Amino acid sequence: MPSRNVAYPLFDADNHLYETQEALTRYLPKEYDGAIEYVNVRGRTKIAIRGQISEYIPNPTFDVVARPGAMEEYFKVGNPTGKTRREIFGEPMRAIPAFREPAPRLELMDELGIRRSLMFPTLASLIEERMKDDPELIHAVVHALNQWLHETWGFAYKDRIYTVPVITLPIVEKAIDELNWVVERGARAILIRPAPVPGFGGTRSFALPEFDPFWKRVVETGVLVALHSSDSGYATYANDWEGNKREFLPFKPNAFRQVHEWRPIEDAVTSLICHGALTRFPELKVAVIENGASWVGPVLNGLADVYKKMPHEFREDPVQVLRRNIHISPFWEEDMAALGDLIGIERVLFGSDYPHPEGLADPLTYVDHLVKLSEEDQAKVMGGNLARLIDG
Numbered sequence: 001m002p003s004r005n006v007a008y009p010l011f012d013a014d015n016h017l018y019e020t021q022e023a024l025t026r027y028l029p030k031e032y033d034g035a036i037e038y039v040n041v042r043g044r045t046k047i048a049i050r051g052q053i054s055e056y057i058p059n060p061t062f063d064v065v066a067r068p069g070a071m072e073e074y075f076k077v078g079n080p081t082g083k084t085r086r087e088i089f090g091e092p093m094r095a096i097p098a099f100r101e102p103a104p105r106l107e108l109m110d111e112l113g114i115r116r117s118l119m120f121p122t123l124a125s126l127i128e129e130r131m132k133d134d135p136e137l138i139h140a141v142v143h144a145l146n147q148w149l150h151e152t153w154g155f156a157y158k159d160r161i162y163t164v165p166v167i168t169l170p171i172v173e174k175a176i177d178e179l180n181w182v183v184e185r186g187a188r189a190i191l192i193r194p195a196p197v198p199g200f201g202g203t204r205s206f207a208l209p210e211f212d213p214f215w216k217r218v219v220e221t222g223v224l225v226a227l228h229s230s231d232s233g234y235a236t237y238a239n240d241w242e243g244n245k246r247e248f249l250p251f252k253p254n255a256f257r258q259v260h261e262w263r264p265i266e267d268a269v270t271s272l273i274c275h276g277a278l279t280r281f282p283e284l285k286v287a288v289i290e291n292g293a294s295w296v297g298p299v300l301n302g303l304a305d306v307y308k309k310m311p312h313e314f315r316e317d318p319v320q321v322l323r324r325n326i327h328i329s330p331f332w333e334e335d336m337a338a339l340g341d342l343i344g345i346e347r348v349l350f351g352s353d354y355p356h357p358e359g360l361a362d363p364l365t366y367v368d369h370l371v372k373l374s375e376e377d378q379a380k381v382m383g384g385n386l387a388r389l390i391d392g
Helices: 070-076 085-088 102-112 137-153 172-184 209-221 235-242 255-259 263-274 296-309 316-323 336-341 363-370 376-392
Strands: 011-016 036-041 044-050 053-054 116-120 161-163 189-191 224-228 286-289 326-328
Touching: 011 102, 011 286, 036 326, 070 116, 085 296, 102 161, 116 224, 116 376, 137 172, 172 209, 224 263, 263 286, 263 316, 286 363, 296 336, 316 326, 336 363, 336 376
Parallel strands: 011 116, 116 161, 189 224, 224 286, 286 326
Antiparallel strands: 036 044, 044 053
C-alpha cells in the first residue's frame, strides 16, 4: 500500500529503468559489430565503446545496483563526516524484475502510489559523448536502443508507463525519421541530451535554424521534449582547467565540477531562447528533468539583463519565453514554492528519480516538501501539470 493517501493522482516525471546487456547491441546493424562490447576487467564487467573501456557507469550490467534513495541523507544534510561515495551509497541490492520489465514495474508503482510515470533509460546517457566523432554510429546505436525499449517496455505501457526514447540530432533528416518512428509506436515524450550537437563539421547548438525542420515536426506530433541530465561533454572544459584528460565520472565528482554542475542545462535552455528556437516554435513543450532548479534564478536574471542592454537581439522578451515554454522538475530538497514564484506553479513537475540512489526511496514523500503550497497547487505539481503536457 502507498505510504499515505492523497486526493489526486500522481504522475512522476522522472522514473528510470535499468537496461540489460543487449539493449544497445541486439538491433545494432552488423557493420557496427564490436562498437559496443562488455568486457571483463579484473573480475568485473565493464562496457567498452569502440575498444575504450568506460567507467561512466561503474556497473553497466545493473545486476547489482545502489538502493533507491540511498543518498537522501546526503542531500538533506550534506556530508559533514566526509564519507566516501561507497559509504554514502551503503549496501547495494540485486536488481529486481521491476527495474527491468514493465509488468512488475506497474505492480511496484501501485505499491508506491504512483499512477503514471515517464520512464527514462539509464545507460543511454553515455552514448553520444563517446561517439561524437561518428554521427552515423550515434544514430545507429540510438535507434538500436529505441528498438529494444519498444520491444521490452513499449512506449505507453497500459497507458501508465511512458518510456522515453532517445532522439539524437547530428543528422537532421535521420533525427526526423527517428522521431516519426517512435511517435508511430506511441511515444509521448522524447529524450534529448542537453549538449551541443556533434556533427561532421564540429558541434553546434540544436536551437540554430538548421534544426527547424526537426522542431517543426516535434510541434506537429505534440510530443514533450525532455532535457534529461546526461553526459553533456563538459568534461573537456573542466579538464582544460584541471590539467588532465579523464573521463567524466558522475559517481566520482570533485569540487570544481560540482560548482559548475548545472552549466550544461543553463547553456541548453539559454540556447533555445537566445538562438530563437522557442520563438520560432512557441508551442514547443520542454521539460527539464533531473537538473534541479538552482540555475533558474541566475539564468532569468542574466536573460533580463541582456534583454535590457540588447533588445534588438530578441523578437520577444526572453524571460517570458522561458516562463512560457520551460517546465522544470526540481529536486525534492529545493524550494518548490520559490520556483513557482519564478516560473509559475503550472511549470513545476514532480520527479522522484526512482529507483536511482540520488532520488527518493518513497516517491510519495515528495509531497512533504510542498507544505508552502495550497492543495490545489500541490495537485498540479504532483501530477496535474505533467498530465496536461502528455495528454494535451
